[in-house]
Amino acid sequence: MSGKTLLVEPGAIFANRYRVVEPIGQGGMGRVYMAEDLRLEGRLRALKLIATLPEEREAFIREARMLCRLTHPNIPEIVDYYSPNEDGVAAIVMDYIAGDTLAQRFDKFGRKLSFGQVLQMTIQLCEVLQYLHGQAPAIVYRDLKPSNVIIDSRDRAVLVDFGIARWHRPNAVSDTLQLGTPGFASPEQLLGKQSDERSDLYGLGALVYFLLTGGFFAIRRNRHSEKFVVEAVPRAFREMVELLLSEDPSHRPKSAASVLEHLLNIRELGASGEGSFRFDASKGGGNSFIKRDVTIAAVLSAYPGAGATFVTLALSSALSIAGVDHAVVECPGGEAEMYGLLDGARKMPARAQFANGACQRVAGPIWREGRASYVPLDPFRAAQAQCHCVLDESFVSFLQKLGAPLVLLDVSSRWEHPDAKEWIGNIADSIIWVADCYPSKWSLKRQQEGASLYQAIEGRQAAAIWIANRDHSFAERKEWLSMFPVAPLTALPRFSEDAVLKAIWDGAGVPSAKKDKELYFRSLKTVLKRIVPAGVAKDVLTANTAYFS
Structure with a gap:
């Protein structure tokens, strides 16, 4: 490994335990490698190396401990962490999740996913947000975007990269850092104001809007001329997306739990045939499973x-x-x-x-x-x-x-x-x-x-x-x-x-x-x-x- 460049060659051993297989991702906060856990018979892990500043050492340790206690099927389990070394390089080790990022899946399918796919993914992400916001104090993720969601082998939407997640500070008027991804970050994040659970709800709405419009950013939308390229999007779902995208946080839904309840009602209406879309819920052999999202x-x-x-x-x-x-x-x-x-x-x-x-x-x-x-x-x-x-x-x-x-x-x-x-x-x-x-x-x-x-x-x-x-x-x-x-x-x-x-x-x-x-x-x-x-x-x-x- 070369100082703060975070470059590791395949075959290198990290911390006398993890053999690097290959790089699998990188961003402004660090690099991620697939690695084999030599202590557990080669079990695959995701090894994230992060370059930190001296003043961030304590914050990293505090937040690594926060992540280690999270347990949810749509969040990769954090199995280990390493404090910053003399070069300022820290590491987090988590379970490896096999699959595409949502950004990759979106592009592969011609930037047009079915409404059933989008709805199911939205429900799963909302369940994750409900779990994070239910911690004491609440954890605000702050960076919902397609590249931070992996679709795993069970078709679950797994939320990864908690690099800028923070505990909510109820009495603060601004965040310690102005972070987030333009196009998906809430207005209050972009203005450097204090983010809270409702900032994540905006991020969820921005993500869904991006998927349903074929890749347009919600921040540029015109409420009166928006066009969803995906067919059969119920009116109730459209209205919910608009509420999530409210510029004023006080106009957004009050919690992820309330959004989840609304989403489950929409799914139930669709499955019963009473809504404007319908799931293919058939089972069994023969032609009963012809409907799918892959062409053979x-x-x-x-x-x-x-x-x-x-x-x-x-x-x-x-x-x-x-x-x-x-x-x-x-x-x-x-x-x-x-x-x-x-x-x-x-x-x-x-x-x-x-x-x-x-x-x-x-x-x-x-x-x-x-x-x-x-x-x-x-x-x-x-x-x-x-x-x-x-x-x-x-x-x-x-x-x-x-x-x-x-x-x-x-x-x-x-x-x-x-x-x-x-x-x-x-x-x-x-x-x-x-x-x-x-x-x-x-x-x-x-x-x-x-x-x-x-x-x-x-x-x-x-x-x-x-x-x-x-x-x-x-x-x-x-x-x-x-x-x-x-x-x-x-x-x-x-x-x-x-x-x-x-x-x-x-x-x-x-x-x-x-x-x-x-x-x-x-x-x-x-x-x-x-x-x-x-x-x-x-x-x-x-x-x-x-x-x-």
Whole structure:
């Protein structure tokens, strides 16, 4: 660690206990690292290093003790703290929370979350504020903003970074420090006046307004021309947001408890169908859980070796160029190939999430590279163990909790298993069939089974797409293309053996020179148009044309 720069290299040991894995965040108050707790068998922690001034030493100790006694499911547990050293560097150690910040999730979904998502998150944050304000004395958080909220593996909104939280001083006329984030801070904070519990309520309103308007700040709003981009926002909720955003604190709701009561009433009306929105509260199998906030595009090989994995990675490259956040998931039930293909031993972060048999929750960090999140099968588990992961509602929930609006599910030939075939037919928003120019394994039985799955997809008006893989000029090309049940939407050319070998040994999966990426984008842009959720990318057909200039 270098003085007050707070820079720590991966592998460094802090306080003879915490091994730094990688940086996970930074701000004006410090840097945060993922670390392994060596005393507790490598349990993941978030290690926050903070640069303090000499006069802040006592305040830091007092506030660290305050945080250590907080216990709430939507607040990370503080497990340890270290007083400022001779360089003024202090540390707080807390439980690591796997997930996206609300800011990341908001951007991934095209800056438009559903009202159900926003309402549920608002309820959870209001419960946290009620808990904080109920302490003696009350704790005022003072910095509600999207980057300070993490959506965890259970879809909980977890409030992090208590860097400027303070006990409320009832008799003070101003705060000791004028802190807060412009756009979300209350007017009294920006003016340097004393903040109290009602300042947090303003922050909650500003956060909700930001989410419902597609990213506009409440401080610039015009009450008579505001436009929520999210559909089905009840009038009662709109009115509550306006009250929260009152410039005069005395005009805001009196407490987080009263706001929470109002929010729960709105949710109850919506769930009963009496309000202007409705939750999808259905349970069970089949189509009962089609409504969700993730789009699943399943990529299938018409027969083993047709190239579904290659096409999946080519689609991922094209989506990245188009600026679309997405996850690439290897479907359970077969051999683990993606880990080796992408050189996971070298590139996959420590403790990152696999798509293994424990599909109910996201337990670790996600392997991310640019716009793509990779979730391969665990190569250290036997293939037989992989098969025990049943494709059911829990797997849909697992995919949703990855935090990407679009999932490319590399099914390859696993669709031939009856349970997988039924699940894909009921759940996938689109299926992308891949067949290459070596169709010796395209048996009559596989054609018949594929046709029934194709009909199931079309029967519920989901997209069914064919891609001709390894296309090139040869005498029987016309006959080959006539074998497809419908004309292929597009074709990917055959790459040279040298290019494919280099991609494998480089851990890229597919040839990744700039000209190759341009080819993927131009060849697959019509497929992207069919599978990218509305609102996530403005127009994937023209996205990032500057990339090729």
